[in-house]
Amino acid sequence: MKPTRTRFGVVTLAISLAVLSYVQRVAISQAAGPISHDLHLNKAQMGLVFGAFGLSYALFELPMGLLGDKLGVRRILLQVVLAWSVFTALTGAAWSVGSMWVVRFLFGAGEAGCFPNLTRMLSVWLPRKERMRAQSLMWACARWGGAITPPLVLGAISWVGWRLGFVLFASMGVVWCVVCFVWFRDRPSEHKGVNAAELELIENNRAIGMEHGTSGRSWLSLLLQPPVAFLGLQYFCFSFVWYFYITWLPTYLREARGQSAGRAAALSVLPLLFGGFGSLISGLLPIAISRRAVAFGGFMTTCLLLLVFPHIDNVVVAMVCLGMASFFSDLTMPISWNACVEIGGPYTATVAASMNMLGNLAGFAAPFVGGLILQHTDGNWNPLIYMMAGAAAISACCWLALHPDRAGQTPPSESDPVLIAAKTSAL
Numbered sequence: 516m517k518p519t520r521t522r523f524g525v526v527t528l529a530i531s532l533a534v535l536s537y538v539q540r541v542a543i544s545q546a547a548g549p550i551s552h553d554l555h556l557n558k559a560q561m562g563l564v565f566g567a568f569g570l571s572y573a574l575f576e577l578p579m580g581l582l583g584d585k586l587g588v589r590r591i592l593l594q595v596v597l598a599w600s601v602f603t604a605l606t607g608a609a610w611s612v613g614s615m616w617v618v619r620f621l622f623g624a625g626e627a628g629c630f631p632n633l634t635r636m637l638s639v640w641l642p643r644k645e646r647m648r649a650q651s652l653m654w655a656c657a658r659w660g661g662a663i664t665p666p667l668v669l670g671a672i673s674w675v676g677w678r679l680g681f682v683l684f685a686s687m688g689v690v691w692c693v694v695c696f697v698w699f700r701d702r703p704s705e706h707k708g709v710n711a712a713e714l715e716l717i718e719n720n721r722a723i724g725m726e727h728g729t730s731g732r733s734w735l736s737l738l739l740q741p742p743v744a745f746l747g748l749q750y751f752c753f754s755f756v757w758y759f760y761i762t763w764l765p766t767y768l769r770e771a772r773g774q775s776a777g778r779a780a781a782l783s784v785l786p787l788l789f790g791g792f793g794s795l796i797s798g799l800l801p802i803a804i805s806r807r808a809v810a811f812g813g814f815m816t817t818c819l820l821l822l823v824f825p826h827i828d829n830v831v832v833a834m835v836c837l838g839m840a841s842f843f844s845d846l847t848m849p850i851s852w853n854a855c856v857e858i859g860g861p862y863t864a865t866v867a868a869s870m871n872m873l874g875n876l877a878g879f880a881a882p883f884v885g886g887l888i889l890q891h892t893d894g895n896w897n898p899l900i901y902m903m904a905g906a907a908a909i910s911a912c913c914w915l916a917l918h919p920d921r922a923g924q925t926p927p928s929e930s931d932p933v934l935i936a937a938k939t940s941a942l
Contacts, residue, residue: 518713521706525640526649528699529633532596533653534660535691536629539603539684540568541661541761541787543619545668545780546677548769550615553677558894560612562886565762567616569878571623576875579628580868587701588632588639593692595632599625600688607678623875630852631867638856638863640703642716646856651798651849658791658845661761665780742858742917743866747873749814749913750851752906753844754877756817759903760786760841762882771896772830782834789838793845806850807914813846814911821904825897844907854917877906 543550543565551561583591602622609615637649671680700706703717759767764786768779797809820840827833852867859866885899892898 516712518716519710521708522640529636530653530656533657535687536626537657537661538664541664542668542684544761544765545665549677556612559886559890562882564615564619565882566879567619568623569875571620572627572875573872575624575627576868576872580631580865583632583635584865588636589699589701591628591632595625595628596688596692600685604682604685607681634852634867635863647853648798650852651794654848655791655795658787662784662787665783669780745913745916747870749910750870750874751877752910754874755881755906756903758878758881763885767896785834785838786841790841790845793842794848797846797849810847810850811911811914813843814907816843818904818907825900
């Protein structure tokens with residue numbers, strides 16, 4: 516009997532939600548200009564509004580991951596997507612910095628359960644050999660969804676204004692919930708579209724439920740292990756850089772590079788566009804290539820490119836440089852999320868949530884710190900960009916201590932390519 520292909524429909528459902536989440540979270544960066552004008556917000560206040568999402572996203576990550584592991588992803592995803600869609604729509608009703616901050620905080624709480632539970636969804640539904648490619652495709656499409664958002668938001672603002680524009684974006688989440696409720700099931704055995712051959716293929720080769728990397732420990736003791744701490748730290752520093760692309764970048768292009776709103780929207784596409792290709796290529800690399808070495812090299816290259824970026828006068832060349840920085844750091848995205856499965860086993864969503872929690876604390880810290888720097892340096896962007904370069908270097912160093920395929924059980928070999936690179940750079 517030939518296996519059915521229902522699992523690929525699940526991958527499509529996961530990718531569509533990943534894209535939707537990025538469209539709705541990136542939208543505010545392009546709307547920052549008219550929002551600041553209408554609500555009379557200065558840079559520090561706009562930084563607080565940007566950071567509200569990251570703060571609540573971080574605070575609610577772990578509870579949502581635990582609930583996904585306990586109650587199933589279908590129930591949790593339906594609830595969180597409906598919640599964040601409501602608060603996306605309510606963004607258009609804000610009348611002050613306080614009301615906008617509260618709405619964006621609650622929007623972030625809604626989105627908090629998305630990616631940990633999507634990671635668990637793919638682990639339950641996919642054979643092990645298909646999981647890494649699915650992760651890379653999901654993150655690539657998510658980045659590309661964010662990349663197309665600036666022109667979409669610019670068009671929506673021109674058509675109906677920023678307030679009604681957020682209502683239009685919210686309606687997409689409601690459509691996704693209807694499809695998920697009718698078609699998706701938590702387990703392949705519960706889905707009518709899965710035949711015996713596909714069920715056997717999934718059950719015999721998937722990773723979820725394996726005790727690999729857990730040694731029978733509770734979820735709390737697992738989260739206290741060094742591999743989880745290093746995984747979270749590298750993701751915090753990664754996100755510190757990445758949040759610049761979806762918060763301050765359009766403002767930077769208008770103010771520091773003298774670009775018009777339309778040209779800034781077009782150029783803002785590049786980091787997320789390039790990042791999507793980085794995620795995609797990462798999943799297509801031959802299995803023999805050390806993902807650990809890829810992560811180390813990707814972050815170090817990002818650091819160097821960010822140091823060069825402020826000194827490039829031509830704006831297009833500079834944005835290609837920033838796009839390449841995003842490309843190299845996004846090589847690590849599928850690697851990081853797949854590491855959550857390798858380390859977490861049956862606690863996949865919980866480990867993924869703890870990593871993403873720390874990543875999104877950076878989503879609060881980065882725009883807030885950026886706003887303070889700009890407010891107190893009279894709009895000097897270079898200190899923020901150099902801080903981002905330092906964060907990328909810290910992420911690279913974390914991968915000297917990470918080896919998720921071994922789940923922290925075996926010390927690295929002297930022939931490990933990451934250690935060789937580190938020793939060479941030290942010399």
